[in-house]
Amino acid sequence: MFDGLFNWFYQFQVSFSFLLLSAIGLAVIFGMMGVINLAHGEFMMLGAYATTFLAVKGVPLALAILIGALAVGVFGAVIEMLVIRRLYGRLLDSVAATWAIGLILSQGMLILTGPSIQGVSSPFGSFSVGAISYSWYRIVLGVVSLLLIAGLYILFMKTEFGLRARATIQNQPIARSLGVDTARMYTLTFALGSALAGLAGGLFAPTATIVPFFGTNYTVEAFVTVIVGGANALVGTPLAAASLGVINAALGTKYGLYIARVGLLLTTIVIIRVLPTGISGLVERWRMRPARQR
Amino acid sequence: MPRRTSWLSAENIAFVIFLIFMIVYPFRTDDFGILNAAYFAALTLLALSLSMIWGKAGILSFGQTAFFGIGGYLYGIYTLNVLGSAQTWVGLAVGMLAGGIVAAILGWFMFYGGVNDVFVGLTTLALTLVLQTFMAQTAGPEWTVGEARLNGYNGMYIPQLSFGEMPLYGRPLYFVYLAILIGVYLLLRWLSSTRWGYGLLALQENRPRTESFGYNVRLMQVQVFALAGVVAALSGVLYASWGGYIDPSSMGLTAAITPVIYVAIGGRRSLTASMISSMILLKLSQLLASSAPEYALVIFGLLALLAVLFVPEGFVVALFNLIDRHLLNRGGGNLPGMTAPVEEVTANG
Amino acid sequence: MADAQPLLMLDNVSKRFGGLRAVSDMNLTVGQGELRCLIGPNGAGKSTIFKLIMGFERPTSGTIAFGGDRIDGWPTWKRARQGLSIKMQIPGVYPELSVQDNMRVAAQNHVASHEMAESIRGLLARVGLDGLAGEQVKNLSHGQQQWLEIGMALSAKPKLLLLDEPTAGMGPGETEATARIVESLNADGMAILVIEHDMAFIRRIARTVTVMNLGKLFAEGTITEIEANQDVTDIYLGRS
Numbered sequence: 001m002f003d004g005l006f007n008w009f010y011q012f013q014v015s016f017s018f019l020l021l022s023a024i025g026l027a028v029i030f031g032m033m034g035v036i037n038l039a040h041g042e043f044m045m046l047g048a049y050a051t052t053f054l055a056v057k058g059v060p061l062a063l064a065i066l067i068g069a070l071a072v073g074v075f076g077a078v079i080e081m082l083v084i085r086r087l088y089g090r091l092l093d094s095v096a097a098t099w100a101i102g103l104i105l106s107q108g109m110l111i112l113t114g115p116s117i118q119g120v121s122s123p124f125g126s127f128s129v130g131a132i133s134y135s136w137y138r139i140v141l142g143v144v145s146l147l148l149i150a151g152l153y154i155l156f157m158k159t160e161f162g163l164r165a166r167a168t169i170q171n172q173p174i175a176r177s178l179g180v181d182t183a184r185m186y187t188l189t190f191a192l193g194s195a196l197a198g199l200a201g202g203l204f205a206p207t208a209t210i211v212p213f214f215g216t217n218y219t220v221e222a223f224v225t226v227i228v229g230g231a232n233a234l235v236g237t238p239l240a241a242a243s244l245g246v247i248n249a250a251l252g253t254k255y256g257l258y259i260a261r262v263g264l265l266l267t268t269i270v271i272i273r274v275l276p277t278g279i280s281g282l283v284e285r286w287r288m289r290p291a292r293q294r
Numbered sequence: 295m296p297r298r299t300s301w302l303s304a305e306n307i308a309f310v311i312f313l314i315f316m317i318v319y320p321f322r323t324d325d326f327g328i329l330n331a332a333y334f335a336a337l338t339l340l341a342l343s344l345s346m347i348w349g350k351a352g353i354l355s356f357g358q359t360a361f362f363g364i365g366g367y368l369y370g371i372y373t374l375n376v377l378g379s380a381q382t383w384v385g386l387a388v389g390m391l392a393g394g395i396v397a398a399i400l401g402w403f404m405f406y407g408g409v410n411d412v413f414v415g416l417t418t419l420a421l422t423l424v425l426q427t428f429m430a431q432t433a434g435p436e437w438t439v440g441e442a443r444l445n446g447y448n449g450m451y452i453p454q455l456s457f458g459e460m461p462l463y464g465r466p467l468y469f470v471y472l473a474i475l476i477g478v479y480l481l482l483r484w485l486s487s488t489r490w491g492y493g494l495l496a497l498q499e500n501r502p503r504t505e506s507f508g509y510n511v512r513l514m515q516v517q518v519f520a521l522a523g524v525v526a527a528l529s530g531v532l533y534a535s536w537g538g539y540i541d542p543s544s545m546g547l548t549a550a551i552t553p554v555i556y557v558a559i560g561g562r563r564s565l566t567a568s569m570i571s572s573m574i575l576l577k578l579s580q581l582l583a584s585s586a587p588e589y590a591l592v593i594f595g596l597l598a599l600l601a602v603l604f605v606p607e608g609f610v611v612a613l614f615n616l617i618d619r620h621l622l623n624r625g626g627g628n629l630p631g632m633t634a635p636v637e638e639v640t641a642n643g
Numbered sequence: 644m645a646d647a648q649p650l651l652m653l654d655n656v657s658k659r660f661g662g663l664r665a666v667s668d669m670n671l672t673v674g675q676g677e678l679r680c681l682i683g684p685n686g687a688g689k690s691t692i693f694k695l696i697m698g699f700e701r702p703t704s705g706t707i708a709f710g711g712d713r714i715d716g717w718p719t720w721k722r723a724r725q726g727l728s729i730k731m732q733i734p735g736v737y738p739e740l741s742v743q744d745n746m747r748v749a750a751q752n753h754v755a756s757h758e759m760a761e762s763i764r765g766l767l768a769r770v771g772l773d774g775l776a777g778e779q780v781k782n783l784s785h786g787q788q789q790w791l792e793i794g795m796a797l798s799a800k801p802k803l804l805l806l807d808e809p810t811a812g813m814g815p816g817e818t819e820a821t822a823r824i825v826e827s828l829n830a831d832g833m834a835i836l837v838i839e840h841d842m843a844f845i846r847r848i849a850r851t852v853t854v855m856n857l858g859k860l861f862a863e864g865t866i867t868e869i870e871a872n873q874d875v876t877d878i879y880l881g882r883s
Contacts, residue, residue, distance in 0.1 A: 038551075083599070083603065087603075092412070092415075095554075096554060096598060097598075099598070100555070100599040101599065103594065104591075104592050104595040107588065108592055216547065219547065220547070256431070258427055258430060259431070261427045265420045266424060268416075269417055269424075272413050272420075273404070273407045276409060276413055492748055493748065493751065495737075495744075496737055496740070499737045499738070500735065502699055503731070503737075504748070505720045506699075506729055507795070507799060508753065510720045511720065
């Protein structure tokens with residue numbers, strides 16, 4: 001009984017952290033800037049490469065992951081200034097442009113490093129509950145995702161940066177008239193989203209083979225989570241990762257990975273139809289209710 | 295001071311040159327070249343399908359490959375189960391119909407539910423990935439439909455379109471494909487110039503306003519989406535028959551976004567530009583793939599990036615505009631209304 | 644009430660947005676060939692009335708009848724084909740299309756194609772835009788865009804024309820030209836319902852005036868009666 005329950009919980013938290021980490025960088029950029037970054041998967045790939053490269057050289061894994069995330073964040077800032085900045089208000093064009101960037105990155109990585117590089121194994125070993133063995137590292141990933149959400153909450157709700165960023169999303173002209181450098185806010189936000197993608201790539205690096213097309217393993221799930229979560233990365237994305245995590249874990253244990261993915265995608269199509277603004281929109285409406293009745 | 299309108303525009307001249315080239319080409323090349331060009335024609339239908347909904351009705355779909363795959367697979371399933379060369383043409387109709395029906399249902403689901411703009415892109419993307427993921431897990435022998443084995447990523451065997459006992463091959467194949475491509479192109483251009491086509495142009499800019507002029511906007515969106523679904527499915531049938539083979543990657547992420555890039559580079563507002571750009575870029579990507587396989591996609595990505603950043607109306611359309619302005623003394627040819635002839639205007643003046 | 648059935652009749656119409664009552668229990672009639680002005684302070688619910696008539700919004704309760712049919716359940720496009728036409732507050736023209744194409748889009752569902760060129764030419768002359776058929780609409784002045792939109796609304800050959808602030812942003816000369824257009828249309832027998840803030844313009848064109856305040860019918864009468872009504876002056880000055 002406990003074994004079965006634990007197994008289920010383990011599968012759920014693996015799905016949850018997988019979806020959340022894959023999606024959070026994309027969600028920050030989409031939610032705050034309205035830009036859909038189709039190079040998201042390739043940004044994750046860059047993080048995975050940087051982390052692996054450093055870890056193989058002997059840098060401690062945690063430090064390697066952080067440096068990787070930072071590097072991808074800086075790279076994101078450069079991309080924002082060179083490309084994304086010119087395409088605000090042209091959503092579909094920014095989609096095409098980021099797709100092209102993704103293509104250049106994955107193909108460029110193929111040219112530079114070949115079809116794959118040596119990976120690092122996942123640390124911490126494993127433990128057993130009943131007859132089944134589980135990875136400690138995957139548990140750590142679950143804890144990291146929760147800490148990440150808490151960290152982002154503090155960043156956006158309790159800091160000067162967060163205040164300025166929220167003012168910029170709410171009303172760009174007014175924020176600018178109040179002295180917020182909105183162009184800089186966009187650059188920083190895009191850099192933050194990129195760094196989060198790099199962080200996720202680094203965190204996943206020990207669990208996967210490191211190939212130039214690393215990102216494609218996560219792209220679809222990341223998009224699904226962001227669509228279901230809606231524009232609010234702090235509220236929508238964790239809730240979406242949790243609810244999709246349930247679906248994913250349930251279908252995955254019963255029917256396998258493919259059917260789980262089909263289930264996620266079909267759920268998403270239905271969600272777009274009934275909740276076009278995602279879970280964030282639903283939460284927003286629910287929060288507005290008492291105000292209206294007053 | 296009404297606009298001078300005649301058939302003499304850069305767009306039409308380009309179409310005629312393109313047509314002449316495509317007719318002469320098979321007599322100037324070898325068997326491989328002919329087959330290759332037929333393959334391009336089949337895939338270019340997908341670009342036309344996207345140009346019709348994105349350029350003429352403002353609906354961006356990332357999932358035309360879903361209907362492409364439905365067309366290809368359904369054609370295969372039908373022709374493997376109902377044998378006979380005449381049946382291959384029935385199979386073609388079955389594939390197109392299936393694409394159209396699925397597109398109509400999805401279109402009804404989206405447009406009558408108020409799903410628009412970027413969410414249409416995401417819904418269609420999700421649909422094509424659903425189909426890809428589903429087909430990917432059909433490798434096992436239990437996944438058969440009658441005589442047809444779906445076969446997952448190993449790919450499904452597909453019979454070829456045939457006349458009598460002869461499967462289409464070589465020049466006949468090429469000219470059948472070319473005739474279909476040109477026929478669809480002319481049909482779509484004619485439709486764009488009708489009352490319905492003008493309504494689409496209008497709803498692309500402002501849906502509620504257009505409805506208040508008496509247009510049944512949502513129905514029109516479903517109609518054009520279904521039409522594009524039929525064209526995409528036709529593309530899939532021709533592709534599958536050409537190679538005798540289809541697999542789930544034809545509905546994957548890369549396949550789905552490629553036509554968007556072709557149309558964006560050429561110019562989505564013009565069917566002619568989309569068609570020519572698709573043919574050129576297919577050829578280019580093949581050239582690059584054989585001479586410098588690693589660099590091919592990098593160059594291609596850069597090209598797309600440059601187009602989006604510096605020539606947002608599209609390279610081919612920009613060229614049309616230059617020719618129109620400086621050689622033909624016409625107004626900008628990328629204006630939506632210019633892509634369709636307006637006979638009434640000539641009477642004015 | 645007049646002996647003939649009114650062309651448009653709103654009966655106890657209410658519209659809520661969440662907890663906000665934009666329109667409550669509003670009654671309004673427009674007779675055949677009538678020219679009526681709808682006035683009231685900002686937020687009175689005037690534009691919401693137009694949206695309800697045109698079908699951009701559905702009433703929470705109450706009925707709307709037009710030409711003898713109950714239309715409140717109809718989609719917008721069907722109302723338009725039945726003879727309702729609107730010039731919106733924010734210009735509802737297509738900036739990327741030419742003047743000619745704008746007119747064509749507006750006329751297609753109402754004018755046979757062999758009469759199209761003639762019809763468009765006539766209407767452009769009527770709204771003072773002859774000679775600009777080939778111009779792209781985003782290059783027109785604000786006033787010209789307003790007139791174009793009136794022309795577009797007219798090409799639907801409406802039985803009832805809804806004009807939402809037709810003189811907004813216009814100078815005195817343009818306002819006068821607009822007044823002449825409205826008067827000549829009404830003289831041809833077209834029923835017109837106008838939302839306006841410019842009292843001089845209303846005085847110039849209006850026969851009957853309906854005043855709304857806080858989503859409700861506040862007063863009704865001739866322009867002289869309304870201008871003499873102290874309560875109406877008060878609500879405009881925020882003293883109600």
